[in-house]
Structures are given as structure tokens and as C-alpha cells.
Amino acid sequence: MGMDTRAALRALCALVALSFGLARAAEPVPELPGAQSAMAIAKVEEATQLAYDEALAALDAAIQQAPGDIELAIARCRFLQFYGDSEGVRWIPGAEDTFAPCIKDLRERWPTAPQVALFEMESLFGDEAVTRGEALLKTADQWPEKSRRELLVQTSVGHEFSGSGNPERAGELALIAVQLGDTSRIGAAAQYLTNQKKLDEAADLLAKAAPSEDPMDVAARVKAALALPDPKAGLAQLRRQPKLMEFVDREAAARAYMRVGDYASAQRVLKDVCIKCEATRSLKFEAAMGARDYAGAAKLVDLTDRPNFAGHLSRFTTLAMAAPLTLVNPSMLPGVAICLAWLLVLLLAPGVVLVPAHYRGLARRLKGKASEPLFPAIGLKRAWYGAAVALIVPMLVLMLVRPAALAELFNGNAATSAQMFRAFLIAEGTALLILAPALVGITRRQFLGDRTALRTWWIVLLMWGALIGIGWVLTFVQTRLGVNLETNQTRMVAAMVEGGAQLGGPMLSLLILALIGPVFEEFVFRGLLLGGLSRHISFGWANAVQALGFAAMHDDPPRFLYYFAMGLFGGWLVKRTGSLMPTIALHVLNNAVAVGALLGVG
Known part of the structure; x- marks a missing residue:
């Protein structure tokens, strides 16, 4: 039998199975009372069974004329599979029992045929499909x-x-399929390329x-385009198929509009879209802020929502900095109260230690x-001042410079490292300047030391070695404990x-994190706090208290x-030594090594 004849037979089978049979089975059943309704249902079922039998007979006849046609054999099994699903709406009695022998016949006649393997994969889902596909x-x-x-x-899906x-393997396989001519996984392949930082290839x-x-x-293509440098790429992909835009994830569509500044369309x-979903709420807030719809943005702030407090705090500070008048909005008032209470608590917190020290x-x-x-x-007044500056000023400056910084601190978000570093630099520098008045009266020798302080260099190195040992032991034990x-x-x-490193190279990271940060912390804890406490209580207790405060501040x-x-x-x-310089040196040395390790230098 020639290829044209077989193609005609397959077309006939498809026509009978999908048009005639399905059309009869889908005929509406008129709502008739009593026996008439039952008779009507029976009539439709009889017509469906008849159509099924006719379609199956046509397939069997075609296979008899071309017994070696694997495509026809698979078509027959696929037909039986469709009507053999007992949980499906078009289940036909007997189809399920006939399907198993059909599959067995395929395996026996064509055990290594790709068509049979692919047909069997169509009925697999999840882990089974992945395992079978990879094999x-x-x-x-x-x-x-x-x-x-x-x-x-199929394996990529x-x-x-x-x-x-x-997901990475899914994209890798999609790219290989696309390279072989597939057009159904373009979006997945492009997403894989963007994840691999191959942006030009993806574009x-x-x-x-x-x-x-x-x-x-289409949805995958839009998401991939959003990762490209060109801000118009996402919207261009979104508009390539206007009829399918409704199927694109609306958050991705909104981001495509926002990248070109069309915040009204994003709104x-x-x-x-679900307002209770935190990711969607943040996106709606961003769209509202871009459109200068501050009233709408205020409705998305709810600091009483404890599970999502960090996100709401970020939105609150962002909106408060952009539009201070919104602070009188009812949804913003809880945030105002929380912030004022928070500032008051931080201001009074040093007193928990310093007041008892005074009476002692x-x-x-x-x-x-x-x-x-x-x-x-x-004295204790300067100690209180220094502790309050350390607790309050950096946070306030971060709120002013980068309103989202507090949420990033809560979440440990590393996605905006350059912006976060810039905000930290400004906050630390400002705090150091505000701290300076409390240091007036400390002599040059108490800052920089004398020959006695210089001769302690070997002690500093010994203590640094001890810290390395403590760190190693802690890491070893905690790793073993999981x-x-x-x-x-x-x-x-x-x-x-x-x-x-992104803003000014490795030396900038070393300068700020290994010098300015340690100097500020040493002035606060070993200068003001230890100095103030030692005036009223024994050195041993004063040293332990300031060390506890220092450890607690790092929240690690x-x-x-x-x-x-x-x-x-x-x-x-x-x-x-009577000087701050040796402890500053120890702190700088510790931070320099830590920063160097993160940078991969030295």
C-alpha cells in the first residue's frame, strides 16, 4: 500500500473518531421528565457506542490493509486510550480492556521503535515522565x-x-530541541539562555x-524577554500575538508595561489579580508608585499583617519618603505608630543596662x-548617646536613602547589592559623624596609643589566631550538628x-567594611560603652556587658x-594599653580577612 493510501486512511480514521463519534456523544440531552429522559439518555449512549464501533472498525480495516504500518497501529491504541479512561467524560465500556492488549502488541512487534516509546511517554506525568525520558x-x-x-x-516539559x-535541565533540553528545529519550546530555551547570562543569544x-x-x-517568551537589557523586549513579545495575551501571566505582562514606563497599563x-498574595501586592504597589497613585499605593500597606511585615514595612517607608502627606492615611497610621514606638524603644534600650550600672x-x-x-x-551619658546612635542612626539613614533597605535587612536580600552598599556607606558615615561629639575629651594617646600599645602587636596577632581557632571549632561542631x-x-x-566591588572594586569593599565599620563599632562598644560602664562597675562586668551587646548587635x-x-x-x-588602637587593629584584621575571603583575594 502506498503512502498516499495510508495517509488517506489515517485521515478517515481521525475524521470518524474525532468528528462523527465526538459530535454524537456531545449532543445535548433535552431535559425530559421520567421515562422520556431515560430513553433520550439511552439513545445518545447507543449512538455514541455505534460511532465508537464504526471508528474502531475503520481503524482495524486500515490496519488489515497495511499490517506493518506502525503509525496506524499507534493511532488505534491512542483511540482506545482516549475512550478507555474510566475517569473521563467520554468513557466507552470495553475500550479500557482493549487498550492493554493493543499496547502489548506494539511492544512485541516494535520493541525499539521510537514512535512506540514516545507514545508510551505521553501517558506519563511528573517524576515518571522525567525518569523515562532521561533513560x-x-x-x-x-x-x-x-x-x-x-x-x-517531552522530557523538558x-x-x-x-x-x-x-528547571535548569528543562531549559537545557528545550534549547537542544530548538536547535533541532522545534518551535514549541522557544520561550523555555530563551529563559535558559538568560539564566546562563547569554543575553545576546537569548535576544x-x-x-x-x-x-x-x-x-x-508565548508566556515563557515574555518572561525571558523581561530578563534582557532592552526594556522594550518584554512588551514586544507580549504584542506579537494579541489573541494570546490573555494567556500570559498578568504579573509578567505588568512588568513588561512597567519596563517601558506604562504604569497605567500595568495597573x-x-x-x-490576588491582592492577598505578597508578590502581587508588591508589584501593584510598584505600579501605583510609578503612576503617582499614592492613594492607591497606601491601600497596599498594612503593617498589622504580621506574616508579611517586612514587605509592608518596605512599602510604608517608600511611600512615606515619596509622599509624606500619605502618613495621615488610615492605612498608614499603624505604621506611624509602630515606627515611633520602635524609635522610642531603641532610644530607651541602653537604659536597661546603664541605669542599673549607675546605681551599682x-x-x-x-x-x-x-x-x-x-x-x-x-561617662554613662556618653555611653547612652553612643549606644542610641548605633541603634537608631544607621536605620534612619537607610530609610531615607533606600526605603526598601529595612525589608532587605529583614529578608537578607542580596539581589540589590550595589544599591545596598551605597546606602550602607552613607548610613555608616553619617552615624560616625553624629557619634563624634561623644568622643570629645578622649586624648590622642587614648586614640592612637603609645609605645606600650605598639608593643602589643604580638598579642593582637595571638588573639586573632585564637579567634580563627574559635571560629573553626564553632563551624566544625555546628556543621556536624546540621x-x-x-x-x-x-x-x-x-x-x-x-x-x-561593583561600585569601586575590591579596595572599596575593604576600605568600608574592613576599616570604617570596625572603627565605628570600636568607638561605640570599646570606647563609649566600656568606658562609661567601667566608671561605675568592675572592669570584668563592664567588659562582659559590652561584649554581649557587641555580639547581639550582629544578629548572627x-x-x-x-x-x-x-x-x-x-x-x-x-x-x-589604655588605647583604642590595638582593639581597632584586631577588628580591622578580622574583617579584612573575612572580606578578602568573600572577594576571593589574598
Whole structure:
């Protein structure tokens, strides 16, 4: 039998199975009372069964004329599979029982045929599809290009939608399929290229591809285009198939509009999208701010929503800086109250330690046990001032310079490292300037030391070695115990190191994080706090208290003991030398090595 005849027979089968049979089965059943309704239903079922039998007979007749036609054999099994699903709406009695022998016959007659393997994969989902597809890929090198392409597509889709699939592998297979001529996975392939930072290749692939008729592929193309440098790329992909725009994820569509500055269209697209979803809420807020719809933006702020507090705090600070008058909006008032209460708590927090220290000092003086201060010019008032500056000023400056910074601090977000570093630089520099008045009265020798302080260089190195040992032991023990060593603190430090390198190279990161930061912290904890406490309580207690405060400020539980030890060592160096320089040197050395390790230098 020639190819034209077989093609005609397959067309006939498809026509009978999909048109005649399905049309009869879909005939509406008039709502008739009693027996008439039952008779009408029976009549439709009889017609459906008749159509099914006729279509199956036509397929069997075609196979008898071409017994070696694998495509016809698969078409028959696919037909039986369609009507053999007992959970489907078009189930036909007997089709399910006939399907199993049909599959068995395929396997026995064509055990290595790609068509049979691909047909069987069509009924697999999730992990089963991924496992089967990956196994077939190992032996599919000799398959016809069309079959190999189809296998790549099916396995790629399996990875994408499987709970334990590999998105990167899905994109890799999609790209190979596209290179073999597939057009259904252009979007997935382009997304893979953007993830691999091959932006030019992704842009070229999207530009040369014909418009897609597949809604899922259109959506994937839009998302891939949003990662390209060209701000118009996303909208260009969105508009290539106007009839399919409704199938594109509306958040992706909104981002496409926002990238070209069309915030009004973004708001329109997001109008009915889930407002309780945090990601959507943030996107709606961004669109409202871009459109200067501050009243609409205020409605998206709710600081009483505790699970999403960080996101709402970010929106609150952003809106407050852009439009201060919105602070009287009812949805913003809780935020105002929370911020004022927060500032008051931070302002009064040092008193938890300093007030008892004051009364303890009075009691010691009455007993004739007055303490000898480390720095005569430093008392509890300056200690309170320094602690309040350290707690409040950096946060306030971050809110002014980068309103979203507080949420980033809460979440340990490293996605905006350069911007975060710039904000940190301004905040740290401002805090250092505001701290300066409290340091008036500290002599040059107390700052820089003398020959005695210089001769302690070997002690500084010894303490630094001890810190390395403490850090190694803590890491070893906690790793063995399964403790997660990554914290918000470590993520933010890594982000700022990277940000400094992006803005001015590795030396800028070293200068700020390994010099200015340590100097500020040493002035606060070993200068003002330790100096003020030592005037009223014994040095041992004063040193322990300031070291606890230093460790707590870093908010890094796995390394709390490490920071506590550094604080104790620094306080002891101040006591021994009467100078801040050795403890600053220890802190700078510690931070320089940490920053160098993150930068991969040295």
C-alpha cells in the first residue's frame, strides 16, 4: 500500500473518531421528565457506542490493509486510550480492556521503535515522565531527528512541571530541541539562555523566532524577554500575538508595561489579580508608585499583617519618603505608630543596662570601692548617646536613602547589592559623624596609643589566631550538628562586599567594611560603652556587658560566641594599653580577612 493510501486512511480514521463519534456523544440531552429522559439518555449512549464501533472498525480495516504500518497501529491504541479512561467524560465500556492488549502488541512487534516509546511517554506525568525520558535520551542518538526532537520536548516539559524536576535541565533540553528545529519550546530555551547570562543569544533567538500559537510558549517568551537589557523586549513579545495575551501571566505582562514606563497599563492588567498574595501586592504597589497613585499605593500597606511585615514595612517607608502627606492615611497610621514606638524603644534600650550600672556605681562608691574609669572623659551619658546612635542612626539613614533597605535587612536580600552598599556607606558615615561629639575629651594617646600599645602587636596577632581557632571549632561542631550557618547577617555582608566591588572594586569593599565599620563599632562598644560602664562597675562586668551587646548587635546566632570572644579580647586590649588602637587593629584584621575571603583575594 502506498503512502498516499495510508495517509488517506489515517485521515478517515481521525475524521470518524474525532468528528462523527465526538459530535454524537456531545449532543445535548433535552431535559425530559421520567421515562422520556431515560430513553433520550439511552439513545445518545447507543449512538455514541455505534460511532465508537464504526471508528474502531475503520481503524482495524486500515490496519488489515497495511499490517506493518506502525503509525496506524499507534493511532488505534491512542483511540482506545482516549475512550478507555474510566475517569473521563467520554468513557466507552470495553475500550479500557482493549487498550492493554493493543499496547502489548506494539511492544512485541516494535520493541525499539521510537514512535512506540514516545507514545508510551505521553501517558506519563511528573517524576515518571522525567525518569523515562532521561533513560531514553541515553539511547536515542540514532533516532530520527524528528523523534529525538519530540523526546527532548517531552522530557523538558516533564522537568518543568515535575515536583522534583530540574528547571535548569528543562531549559537545557528545550534549547537542544530548538536547535533541532522545534518551535514549541522557544520561550523555555530563551529563559535558559538568560539564566546562563547569554543575553545576546537569548535576544537573537526570540527575535528570529516566528510568532507562537502556543499560549504557554508565548508566556515563557515574555518572561525571558523581561530578563534582557532592552526594556522594550518584554512588551514586544507580549504584542506579537494579541489573541494570546490573555494567556500570559498578568504579573509578567505588568512588568513588561512597567519596563517601558506604562504604569497605567500595568495597573489595569493587575486590577483583579490576588491582592492577598505578597508578590502581587508588591508589584501593584510598584505600579501605583510609578503612576503617582499614592492613594492607591497606601491601600497596599498594612503593617498589622504580621506574616508579611517586612514587605509592608518596605512599602510604608517608600511611600512615606515619596509622599509624606500619605502618613495621615488610615492605612498608614499603624505604621506611624509602630515606627515611633520602635524609635522610642531603641532610644530607651541602653537604659536597661546603664541605669542599673549607675546605681551599682553609687553603691560601690558608698562602700569606698569606686571604679577607675578607662577614659576619664567618658561617662554613662556618653555611653547612652553612643549606644542610641548605633541603634537608631544607621536605620534612619537607610530609610531615607533606600526605603526598601529595612525589608532587605529583614529578608537578607542580596539581589540589590550595589544599591545596598551605597546606602550602607552613607548610613555608616553619617552615624560616625553624629557619634563624634561623644568622643570629645578622649586624648590622642587614648586614640592612637603609645609605645606600650605598639608593643602589643604580638598579642593582637595571638588573639586573632585564637579567634580563627574559635571560629573553626564553632563551624566544625555546628556543621556536624546540621546547623544552618547562613543567616541574614552573612547574606547581607556578602551582598555588601559584592556591591562595593561593583561600585569601586575590591579596595572599596575593604576600605568600608574592613576599616570604617570596625572603627565605628570600636568607638561605640570599646570606647563609649566600656568606658562609661567601667566608671561605675568592675572592669570584668563592664567588659562582659559590652561584649554581649557587641555580639547581639550582629544578629548572627551561629557565630554569637565568636563575636562575644572578639568583644572580650578587644576590651582586654583597651584595659592593658589604655588605647583604642590595638582593639581597632584586631577588628580591622578580622574583617579584612573575612572580606578578602568573600572577594576571593589574598
